[in-house]
Amino acid sequence: xxILEQIKNNFRDKVEVFxxxxxxxxxxxxxxxxxxxxxYLFKEMGARFSIATGIDIREGVEILYHMAFDKNxxxxxxxxxVPKPELEMPTFTDIIPATNWIEREIHEMLGxxxxxxxxxxxxxxxxxxxxxxxxxxxxxxxxEKEENPLYNLPLTKGEMSEQSEDKGGxx
Amino acid sequence: xxxxxxxxxxxxxxxxxxxxxxxKFPAEQPAIxxxxxxxxxxxxxxxxxxxxxxxxxxxxxxxxxxDKKNKLRTLTHHQDICIFCQQCEKACITEKGIMLxxxxxxxxxxxxxxxxxxxxxxxxxxxxxxxxxxxxxxxFLAKKVGHLLYANPTLLLARHDELKLxxxxxxxESPHKRSGHLKFLCPNCRREMILKEQW
Amino acid sequence: MARKERIIPIGPFHPLLExxxxxxxxxxGEKVIDADVRIGYNHRGIEKLAESKTYEQxxxxxxxxCGICSTSHPFAFVQAAEDVSGIQVPERANYIRTIIxxxxxxxxxxxxxxxxGHFIGYNTVFMWAWKYREPVLDMFEAxxxxxxxxxxxxxxxxRRDIKExxxxxxxxxxxxxxxxxxxxxxxxxxxxxxxxxxxxxxxxKKQDAIDLCVVGPVARAxxxxxxxxxxxxxxxxxRISFDKIVMQDGDVFSKAAVRLxxxxxxxxxIRQCLxxxxxxxxxxxxxxIGIGDGIGTHExxxxxxxxxxxxxxxxxxxxxxxxxxxxxxxxxxxxxxxGQSISDAALITAAVDPCYCCxxxxxxxxxxxxxxxxxxxxxxxxxxxxxxxxxxxxxx
Numbered sequence: 001x002x003i004l005e006q007i008k009n010n011f012r013d014k015v016e017v018f019x020x021x022x023x024x025x026x027x028x029x030x031x032x033x034x035x036x037x038x039x040y041l042f043k044e045m046g047a048r049f050s051i052a053t054g055i056d057i058r059e060g061v062e063i064l065y066h067m068a069f070d071k072n073x074x075x076x077x078x079x080x081x082v083p084k085p086e087l088e089m090p091t092f093t094d095i096i097p098a099t100n101w102i103e104r105e106i107h108e109m110l111g112x113x114x115x116x117x118x119x120x121x122x123x124x125x126x127x128x129x130x131x132x133x134x135x136x137x138x139x140x141x142x143x144e145k146e147e148n149p150l151y152n153l154p155l156t157k158g159e160m161s162e163q164s165e166d167k168g169g170x171x
Numbered sequence: 172x173x174x175x176x177x178x179x180x181x182x183x184x185x186x187x188x189x190x191x192x193x194x195k196f197p198a199e200q201p202a203i204x205x206x207x208x209x210x211x212x213x214x215x216x217x218x219x220x221x222x223x224x225x226x227x228x229x230x231x232x233x234x235x236x237x238d239k240k241n242k243l244r245t246l247t248h249h250q251d252i253c254i255f256c257q258q259c260e261k262a263c264i265t266e267k268g269i270m271l272x273x274x275x276x277x278x279x280x281x282x283x284x285x286x287x288x289x290x291x292x293x294x295x296x297x298x299x300x301x302x303x304x305x306x307x308x309x310x311f312l313a314k315k316v317g318h319l320l321y322a323n324p325t326l327l328l329a330r331h332d333e334l335k336l337x338x339x340x341x342x343x344e345s346p347h348k349r350s351g352h353l354k355f356l357c358p359n360c361r362r363e364m365i366l367k368e369q370w
Numbered sequence: 371m372a373r374k375e376r377i378i379p380i381g382p383f384h385p386l387l388e389x390x391x392x393x394x395x396x397x398x399g400e401k402v403i404d405a406d407v408r409i410g411y412n413h414r415g416i417e418k419l420a421e422s423k424t425y426e427q428x429x430x431x432x433x434x435x436c437g438i439c440s441t442s443h444p445f446a447f448v449q450a451a452e453d454v455s456g457i458q459v460p461e462r463a464n465y466i467r468t469i470i471x472x473x474x475x476x477x478x479x480x481x482x483x484x485x486x487g488h489f490i491g492y493n494t495v496f497m498w499a500w501k502y503r504e505p506v507l508d509m510f511e512a513x514x515x516x517x518x519x520x521x522x523x524x525x526x527x528x529r530r531d532i533k534e535x536x537x538x539x540x541x542x543x544x545x546x547x548x549x550x551x552x553x554x555x556x557x558x559x560x561x562x563x564x565x566x567x568x569x570x571x572x573x574x575k576k577q578d579a580i581d582l583c584v585v586g587p588v589a590r591a592x593x594x595x596x597x598x599x600x601x602x603x604x605x606x607x608x609r610i611s612f613d614k615i616v617m618q619d620g621d622v623f624s625k626a627a628v629r630l631x632x633x634x635x636x637x638x639x640i641r642q643c644l645x646x647x648x649x650x651x652x653x654x655x656x657x658x659i660g661i662g663d664g665i666g667t668h669e670x671x672x673x674x675x676x677x678x679x680x681x682x683x684x685x686x687x688x689x690x691x692x693x694x695x696x697x698x699x700x701x702x703x704x705x706x707x708x709g710q711s712i713s714d715a716a717l718i719t720a721a722v723d724p725c726y727c728c729x730x731x732x733x734x735x736x737x738x739x740x741x742x743x744x745x746x747x748x749x750x751x752x753x754x755x756x757x758x759x760x761x762x763x764x765x766x
Contacts, residue, residue, distance in 0.1 A: 021456065023602065024665060048596065049583045050667075051693040053678050066665065066676065070601040075665055098583035101701060124410035135418060178553050182498065192504045206530070208515040229427035256430050256521050257529075 001025060003045070003074060011037060025076045031089065034065075034080040039095045041067050041076065049098050050075070054106040056137045060084045061110050065092075082112055091117040109136040208255040209273040211248055213289040218268035220244050220291030220305035224259035233259065237302060242293045244305055250277055250285040265311065294329070296357035297342050298364075303357050306332065324352055325361070378712060393703075393719060400711045405704050420690040425451055425525055425659060432677075432692065433519050438481060441474045442670030443692065444523035446677040449604060449666030451525045454659050454681050461606075463527035463654075465647040468606040470513070470522055471668070472636040472643075476547060477506040478671035479629045482723050483554065486626060489717060490567060491754035495554070502550040505543045512536060527653025537644055548637045555630040563761045568623040572706040572718035575620060579702070586673025587628045588699050588722055592620035598669040610642045622721040629723075658683070670695055672723055696724045713756045 004017050004025055015037060016028040029037050041047045047067040055062045060083040067076050082089050091114040092099045103114045104123040111134040114120060122129065194201055203209075225233045225246070232252035236245045248259075248269070259269045268289070279285050291305040303309075309329035313320045320326045344350060351364045378395040392411075396404040416435060420428050432443040445467065452459065480499045487495025507517045513532055514520035522528050532540075558564055574584070579592040589596055595616045599607045615631045617624040661683045667676045673695025680689040699722050707718050 020662075021453075024453065026663070048580075050674070050676050051678075051691070051697075053689070053691040055680065055689045064678070066678070068602070068667075068674075070596050073602045075602070075667070077663075077665070096583070097581045098698060098701075101697065122410075124413045126410070135415065179557060182550075182553065186498070186501075192501050204512050204515075206515045207511070208521075227426065229423065229430040254430060254434075254519070255516070257515075258426070258430075 001074065003069060003072060003076065006045070007037075007041075010040065023074055025074065026079060027076060028079045031080050031082060034063075034078065035090055035092060035095070038065050038067070038078055038092060041078070042096055045069070046071070047076070049096050052099065052102045052106065054110045054112065054136070056110060057081075061087060061106075061112050063089065063106065063112070087112045088115055089113070090115050093117060108134075110134050111137070203273050203275070207273050207275070208257060209271055209275050210250055210277055211253060211255075211259060211269055211271050211287065213246065213248060213269050213287045214267060215289050217265050218246070218263075218289045218291070219265060219308040219311045220246065220289065221264055221308050222246075223262045223264055224248075224269055227258045227262040229256060229258065230254050237293065239293075239295060239300065239302065242295060244291045244293050246289045246291075248287045250287070251282055294325075294355050296360055297354045298356055298360040301357050303355060325355060328353065328355060378715075395707070395712065395715055397712055400713075402707055402710055402712060402715055405707050405715075407700060407703065409700070417690055417692055421687060424685045425687065428687065428690070429523055429525065430521060433521065433523075435692065435694070437518055438478050439474065439670045439672060439675075440519050441470050441523070442668050442675045443677070443694075445471055445605075446666040446668040446675045447679070447690075448523050448525050449668065450664040450677040450679040451659055451666070451681075451687075453664035453666055454662045454679060457526055457654060457656060459527055460651045460654060461648050462531075462650045463652050464606045465643050466528045466532060466652065467523065468610070469532070469640055469643045470510075470520065470528075471605070472639045473506055473509060475636045475671045476551070476633050477503050479633050480506070480551075482629060482671075483558075483626070486717075486720060489720060489754070490564070491757040498550070499554065502547055505546050509540055509543050512539070524653065525659070526656045527651070529653075531652050532644075532647070541641070541644060544637055544640055548634070551630070551633045551637065555627075555634065558630060559627055563757065565623065566760045567757050568626065568717070569619075569621055571622045571714050572710060572721060573620045574702055574706050576618075578705050579620070582698070582702050582705070584673070584699050584702050585695050586670070586699065587625055587632070588673070588702065590614070590616050591624035591628045593618045596674075598667050598674050602667055604668070606643060609646075610639055612639050622717060625721045625723075672696060673699060696722075700724050 001019055001022075004019060004027075007015060007027065008017055011033075014029060014033045018026045018028075020026060027037065038049075042049060047069050050066040050068045052066070053064045055064070060081050062079060062081050065078045065080075067078065068074075069076065080089075087110075089112055091103060093103065094116070100117075100119075101123060103117055104120060106112050107114060107117075107120055108122050108125050108129075125135075222235060225235055230252055232250075232254075233246060233248045235247070237243075238245070255271070257271055260266075260271055263269055277285065291307055294303045294306050294309065295301070296303055303325065306329055309326055310332070313326040313330035316323075316326070320330060347364045347368045349368065349370075351368065356364060376397045378397050379392060392408040394406040394408075395402050396406075416431065420431060423431055429444050429448060432447050433440050435443050451457075480503045484496040484499035484503075487493070487499065510520060511517050513536075514522050514530055522530060574588065574592045576593045579589050579594045584592075584594075585596065593616065595614060597614045598604075599612075600614055612635045615628050615635065617628055659681045661681055664679045664681070665676065666679075667674055669675075675695060676693050678689070678691040679687050682688045703719050703722055707715050710718060
């Protein structure tokens with residue numbers, strides 16, 4: 001894929017390139033080089049910013065920037081990892097104005113702080129949402145055991161239970 | 172500006188002559204095409220109570236309640252939660268247990284009446300009291316495996332249920348004796364009985 | 371000396387917006403000097419809910435994100451799930467998917483044309499456009515059993531087949547729709563009152579469109595020639611001939627013209643698909659989705675829809691990201707509305723075609739005293755009165 005060749009020649013060791021198929025490619029960069037790589041893709045190579053995805057994984061928050069090359073029919077995704085517990089990332093709104101809303105959404109749903117964003121307020125959640133609650137974060141097994149009754153199953157099976165009714169079907 | 176108006180006048184005349192597209196409901200009932208997605212309905216004779224429809228429903232509109240004391244499994248489908256996706260009909264193992272009808276006029280004042288139910292008799296393990304399966308499900312499986320059913324005592328007993336080969340209320344004898352072969356047992360208890368049987 | 375500013379809020383429930391959102395216009399006299407938007411009134415947490423449902427159940431869940439473009443989301447989602455490990459879809463299923471996607475484009479654009487006509491003041495356009503949506507919805511009912519939320523897409527193919535004996539009836543219905551679409555296209559493009567009312571209003575320049583990464587008819591009306599069906603071909607689009615409609619001005623008239631001309635292209639696509647559909651199976655046998663990431667895109671009536679799926683080998687997706695086209699298009703109103711008069715502001719925000727739902731009630735509030743100055747009907751009436759004034763000037 002010539003696009004990947006051009007990126008590899010320009011950035012050498014800063015990127016790791018994985019070509020998944022004829023139409024999809026993934027590039028891994030570190031947090032410090034992400035802005036340079038995405039800026040190069042947007043300005044010099046003429047890609048269009050489609051959207052950014054934030055995923056909660058064990059080491060931190062993984063952010064993927066999906067850039068669409070409309071002239072070649074390829075979508076290239078740039079992957080970075082924002083480590084816990086600081087969760088800070090420089091903002092991209094000065095080079096790509098379209099990232100304004102999606103950075104606000106990743107901030108309120110996953111708790112990533114974008115440094116330099118002009119207006120980091122809530123986009124989708126109501127104003128009286130409690131601080132520190134990030135809806136898209138995964139729950140660990142320990143925290144789920146207290147809240148979810150499905151995990152509090154009886155320890156012994158195979159004994160005649162006193163109750164005669166046994167409900168099922170998620171209600 | 173006069174010439175373009177002619178095509179619109181043609182359309183206006185047609186609209187005046189043929190009237191609006193809508194039909195005068197409720198005086199005239201609309202025509203329902205084949206394959207229309209109406210309200211689902213349980214057919215108790217064909218339903219076996221296997222709970223496949225409960226697993227696949229995307230909006231969790233079907234729920235089930237197991238009653239061990241009365242040996243009854245009740246499946247309830249709530250029409251006000253249903254999204255008419257037809258997945259329950261596609262997943263049903265007998266293909267006739269729950270099917271979509273053509274009824275679409277479902278508005279009602281009483282939500283508790285808009286349900287459809289299926290009641291199935293349950294088979295209880297005579298040793299430990301756990302639920303094995305609904306009786307009709309065992310009969311359906313017994314018909315499907317053909318002559319291999321004579322290798323499995325639970326299926327054999329279910330298939331010939333009308334011969335009354337066993338007294339369903341008597342528990343397993345302890346220490347385990349040969350009469351344990353002709354009892355309804357769950358897989359764990361059946362294994363235990365075969366290993367510990369005293370000749 | 372402090373300048374007295376008035377804020378005119380439009381929303382969250384307003385007739386010309388199809389869904390609730392809250393627009394605030396800062397007004398001085400008749401001119402708009404600043405604008406602000408708040409969204410989130412309809413947020414239902416679907417991305418999080420999709421992680422607790424299997425892939426088969428997700429195809430029904432994402433359908434219910436929107437009522438008008440209800441096929442676009444499953445179309446992109448099943449392509450994302452198939453992209454994870456490269457599942458091949460049979461040919462007949464590709465053609466059926468294309469037909470459903472294009473039928474939906476026709477009915478969505480006709481709906482928008484009706485609404486825009488109502489807000490300019492041409493109520494007949496509204497009535498007729500919505501009348502000719504009915505043959506399209508009847509076609510949907512014959513193919514899939516439902517007028518909305520068709521439930522046709524699944525991972526690996528489609529759920530129902532189009533029978534051979536139904537094809538002549540479908541071709542006849544599409545002829546009827548085409549006659550109306552050509553008539554309304556010519557009527558709108560030739561009408562001088564509509565020219566005077568909508569040309570030069572709410573211009574989005576090409577460089578702004580590229581910077582804000584807008585998609586769909588909003589981008590094509592400003593000269594940015596992007597169309598997912600031709601740039602990233604999928605389903606049956608690379609075997610069918612159709613044109614990309616691009617205009618250069620970027621005003622409300624161009625946006626309306628792009629949408630109307632697209633309906634005629636959609637009719638051409640549906641005819642070619644119905645005639646060239648090969649025989650064969652309609653779904654592929656799937657064992658599992660595989661481990662990895664997948665991206666699926668589709669050209670919805672409002673722009674590009676993109677879904678991202680990360681799978682960890684189980685039956686449930688680990689992360690499902692959904693981006694509707696209006697997420698990129700709605701922020702562009704800030705560039706188009708500043709400097710225009712308040713009676714055009716309503717029309718400009720509707721020209722973006724935000725995919726949302728409609729209700730009524732809004733108020734104009736004086737910033738200092740909190741008195742209600744104008745109600746919802748008044749703003750719509752302002753919009754219609756300006757048209758009357760323009761028409762009156764031309765005739766006299």
